[in-house]
Amino acid sequence: MRVIAGRLGGRRLQAPPGEGTRPTSDRVREALFSALGPLDGEAVLDLYAGSGALAIEALSRGAGTAVLVERDPRAVAVIRRNLEGLGLAGEDVRVRRRDALKALQNAREAGETYDLVFIDPPYRLAAGLGPQLASALAGVLRPDARVVGESDRRHVLELPGLTTTFERRYGDTLLRIHTA
Template identity: 40%
Template sequence: MEIVSGKLRGMPLRAPSGLTARPTAVRAREALFASLGTLDGMTVADLFAGTGAIGLEAASRGAASVLFVDSSKSSCNAVKANCAKAESIAPTAVFEIFNAPLPNICKRLAVHPQPDLIFADPPYAESAELLAKLLADPDFNRWSGKALLIWEMAENKGGLQPPPSNWQLETIRNFGGAKFLYLRQK
C-alpha cells in the first residue's frame, strides 16, 4: 500500500503488526479524494487511522494539519513510522497521534482546533453503532463544528439509522466496494 497522489505519491506505508487494520482500498481513496477537491491549508482528522493512509493522503494533497486517532497501539506505531517517513520525504503537515478509543477521546478532542474534514473508517461490524454514538456525543459535536464528516462502512451494510436532528446526511457515495456517508452538522 502506498500514497496515491500529491507530494508523497508512491510513498510505501507500513502496516500495523498483527494485521488488525483494514485499509481503505486504493481505488476508493483515489475516488474519495477526487470528490473532495483541494485540501490546501485544511485541518484533517483521521479516526480509526490504521496505517494513517487517509490522513497522509490528505497531507500529500495539501492539508496543513492532520490528527490521527486509533485505539490500537500497533496502529499508532505504524502511523508514527509513516508520518516520520513522510516528514523525511517532503515536510507537508503538522501531525498529531492519539492512542485512545472513540468515543472515549471526544472530551480531549474538544479542546483541539476544529477540523475542516473528519474521516472515519471504523471496523465494519461496529460501524453503525459507533456512528450513532459519535453523532450523539456533545463533545464530538462541539469539536467537529461544521466539518465534513466522511464515514466509511461496508457497501452492503444495511440498517443505517437516520442521523440525529443536528446532523445532515449530505450524500452517500460508493467507491471501491465501500460506502461513504458525507455528513455535516446543521
Template identity: 40%
Template sequence: MRVISGSAKGHRLKSPKGSAIRPALDKIKGAIFNILGDLEGMKVLDLFAGTGSIGIEALSRGAKLATFIDNSRPALQLVHHNLEKCRLADRGHIVKLKLPLELGHLPRTYSPFDIVFVDPPYDQKLINPTLRRLVREKILAPSGIVVIEHSPREKIAEDVGLTIIDERKYGQTIISFLKM
C-alpha cells in the same frame, strides 16, 4: 498501499500483517479525495486511524495539520512510522483514545476540524455513537465535512445531527459524506 498524490506521492506505507487493521484501498482513497477537492490549509481528523493512510494522504495533498486517533498502540506506532517515512511528522498529531467514548478528551487546541475521516471496524456499531459525539463535542467546524467508510449493513441514523450530502458504493464499502 501508497500515497497517491501530493508532496509524498509514491511513498509506500507500512501496513500490518493480518486483518486487525483494514487500510483504505487506493481506489477508494482516490475517489474520496477527488470528491473533496482542494485541502490546502485545512485541519483534518483521522478517527480509527489504523495505518494513517487517509490522514497522510490529506497532508500530502496540502492539509495544514492532521490528528490521528486510534485506541491501539501498535496502530499508532504504524502511523508514526508512516508519517516519518513521508516526512510529514511535523504536521501530524497522534492521540491514543478509546473511540467513541473518549472523543471528548481530545485537547481543544486541536479542534475544530474542517474534515473528519471516520473508518471504524466494520459492523461494530461505532458509526452513530461516533457521529453523535463529534457533534456534541463541537469537533467539526460549522462548514466541515465528515467522510465515513462503512459497510452497507451499517446505516447512518437520522438523529446524529449531520446530513448526508453524498454517498458512493464501492463493492462492499460505502463512502458517506456528511455536513452540519
C-alpha cells in the same frame, strides 16, 4: 499501499499486521479525495486511523494539520513509522493512542475544532457506533466541516444530525461525505 497524489504521491505506506486493521484501498481513497476536492490548509481528524493513510493522503494534498487517533498499539507504531518515513512527524501532525469517543471528548474539552473528519471504524462495529459518534462530533466541527464515513454496505455507519452530501459504493465499501 501508497499515497495516491499530492506532494507525497507514489510513496509507499506500511499497514498494521494482522486482520484487525483494514486499510482503505487505493481505489476508494482516490475516489474519496476526488470528491473532497482541494484541502487548502484544513485541520483534519482521522478517527480509527489504522495505518494513517487517510490523514497522510489529506496532508499530501494540502491539509494543514492532522490528528490521528488509534487505540491499537501495533497500528500506532505503524502510523508513527509512516509519518517519520514521509517526513511528516512534527507539530502539525499528532498521534493519539486512545478510543475514538474519548478522543472526541478530549478534543471538545480542549477547544479543538476540525474542518475534515474521517471515521473508518471496524466494519462490524460501524452500525452501533454512529449515534454516539455523531453526538460527540457536535463540539469539534468547524462551520462547513465535512465528515467522511466509511463502512461496509451491510453494516452502515449512520451519523444522525449530519446531512449526507455524497454517497458511493465500491464493492462492499460504502463511502459517505456529510456536513453538519
